[in-house]
Amino acid sequence: MPDTQWPEYVVFQQDKPERVHHYAGGVHAPDAEVALLNARDVFVRRPECISLWVVRRDLIFGATSEEISLDPNWFTQFEVPEGRIEKYAVFQKHGPRGVHEYTGTVEGRSSRDALRAALTVYANQDVTVWWVTPEEAIRRSTSDDIAALFAIAETKFYRDEGQYRTQEALRKIKAMRDKEQSSHGE
Amino acid sequence: MYGATIDLMDDPRDDAEKLAAFEARIAAGEKIEPGDWMPEEYRKQLIRMISQHAHSEVVGMLPEGTYITKAPSLRRKLILLAKVQDEGGHGQYLYHAAETLGATREEMLDLLLTGKAKYSNIFNYPALSWADMGIIGWLVDGAAILNQTMLAKASYGPYSRAMIRICAEENFHMRQGQDIIITLAIGTPEQKAMAQDALNRWWWPTLMMFGPPDTDSPNSTVLIRWGIKTKTNDELRQTFINQMVPELQSLGLEFPDPDLLYDAESGNWITGPIDWDEFWRVIRGDGPMNKERLGARRAAHEDGQWVREALAAYAEKHEMTSAVL
Numbered sequence A: 001m002p003d004t005q006w007p008e009y010v011v012f013q014q015d016k017p018e019r020v021h022h023y024a025g026g027v028h029a030p031d032a033e034v035a036l037l038n039a040r041d042v043f044v045r046r047p048e049c050i051s052l053w054v055v056r057r058d059l060i061f062g063a064t065s066e067e068i069s070l071d072p073n074w075f076t077q078f079e080v081p082e083g084r085i086e087k088y089a090v091f092q093k094h095g096p097r098g099v100h101e102y103t104g105t106v107e108g109r110s111s112r113d114a115l116r117a118a119l120t121v122y123a124n125q126d127v128t129v130w131w132v133t134p135e136e137a138i139r140r141s142t143s144d145d146i147a148a149l150f151a152i153a154e155t156k157f158y159r160d161e162g163q164y165r166t167q168e169a170l171r172k173i174k175a176m177r178d179k180e181q182s183s184h185g186e
Numbered sequence B: 001m002y003g004a005t006i007d008l009m010d011d012p013r014d015d016a017e018k019l020a021a022f023e024a025r026i027a028a029g030e031k032i033e034p035g036d037w038m039p040e041e042y043r044k045q046l047i048r049m050i051s052q053h054a055h056s057e058v059v060g061m062l063p064e065g066t067y068i069t070k071a072p073s074l075r076r077k078l079i080l081l082a083k084v085q086d087e088g089g090h091g092q093y094l095y096h097a098a099e100t101l102g103a104t105r106e107e108m109l110d111l112l113l114t115g116k117a118k119y120s121n122i123f124n125y126p127a128l129s130w131a132d133m134g135i136i137g138w139l140v141d142g143a144a145i146l147n148q149t150m151l152a153k154a155s156y157g158p159y160s161r162a163m164i165r166i167c168a169e170e171n172f173h174m175r176q177g178q179d180i181i182i183t184l185a186i187g188t189p190e191q192k193a194m195a196q197d198a199l200n201r202w203w204w205p206t207l208m209m210f211g212p213p214d215t216d217s218p219n220s221t222v223l224i225r226w227g228i229k230t231k232t233n234d235e236l237r238q239t240f241i242n243q244m245v246p247e248l249q250s251l252g253l254e255f256p257d258p259d260l261l262y263d264a265e266s267g268n269w270i271t272g273p274i275d276w277d278e279f280w281r282v283i284r285g286d287g288p289m290n291k292e293r294l295g296a297r298r299a300a301h302e303d304g305q306w307v308r309e310a311l312a313a314y315a316e317k318h319e320m321t322s323a324v325l
Helices: A032-043 A065-070 A111-121 A145-155 A166-185 B002-010 B012-027 B040-065 B074-099 B105-113 B130-151 B157-185 B189-208 B220-225 B233-249 B276-286 B290-303 B305-324
Strands: A008-014 A022-028 A051-056 A061-064 A086-094 A101-108 A127-134 B261-263 B268-270
Touching (some): A022 A032, A022 B074, A032 A051, A032 B074, A065 A127, A086 A111, A101 A111, A111 A127, A166 B157, B040 B074, B040 B130, B040 B157, B040 B220, B074 B105, B074 B157, B105 B290, B130 B157, B157 B189, B189 B233, B189 B276, B290 B305
Antiparallel strands (some): A008 A022, A008 A051, A061 A127, A086 A127
């Protein structure tokens, strides 16, 4: 079998219950289940995560605020398919330095239709890039996963640099050696 | 009209305008993001740097990986295991950052496995004792932190963000290395001799980690101009020397450099000459561990083949099931 590349999954991470999911990066995996496990290994080695979402990159539809504003026909010139109405998750990137954050959901008949809805519902001048993806395309970790995927990082204190009082030790050793040397000199 | 539009797009004057706008954004401290216009040379240099950096993280797992089963206590074993896992994760963040520039993970891995891509020269030296785990953490990760703290300010957003995340984790790596060396240096004479031996072997190679001297560094000018790097190789190397010399000397360890002296006027520690012939020899593949490192990487990739096949087969079956049911 040729060793060809698996699809890329975009990873969103939630740090605390009161925070929204934010973009963390990407992993490659043959399916969403493995993507979730890879995302855990790559992005959650430290206790700063309570939930992960993964979405195949090709199922995310995006547009920059700039390209939308430059195109006078953006809101009108596209065909809306007749299919069923689906729920879409909306992500916004704020300012030049932000990363995408989950904003909420809208309904639409296509990604483009959903993004048009998002632009009205979640209008915000600060948004630089919009992403929408069908809710169904998101594979989410569940509360049952917390113990197995996330809680184990909580007691790994040795990953915390603050656990190593090496600068203090170096200062003490130097002071002791200096004292020793000056008493030899007397 | 159609043809005119095409001509306009290919007009170098148009590119000159875009280039000016691009350079103005960098000068203003803005980050360049994946979809933004960028000169082809900027993209090329970034892919080269980020993928080399990713390879270094992945190959860097090898010298330390062999010591996981040889760690002197369970605590040290857990720490080393966590550190090696971090390196693997850092490689993944970086491959992802390079992907945002259009490089594919498969082609980057292929370049590494066929020996065409470079990775940090330091990993072509062998780890010979437990004390090397301490010196690698202190010196090698210490050098990496200086370089990465600079790159955290890089003009390309995804690279900068990966660096911020990596730097936070690397501080743990350096601290655990210091912890090992301090323990050995204040231990028995045999333990102190182990620390000294490790410093003797790693000191010069770590100085070479910052790359060739500025007079011989072909990429530096363009990297600094476009805000990818903000300091030169020699500037970073001097910062490193000034930081490391007094700290390790305070433990009673000696540097393998009879010419090392403190220059009170500049406040710098001045080393003897660095053997750049050795640097170029190792980079060209003739270092002590080049063949072993690449061999180990290839073996790991080939040994993982059946796992990838099994996962792909499962995914395919699962997809068929969910399509039918």
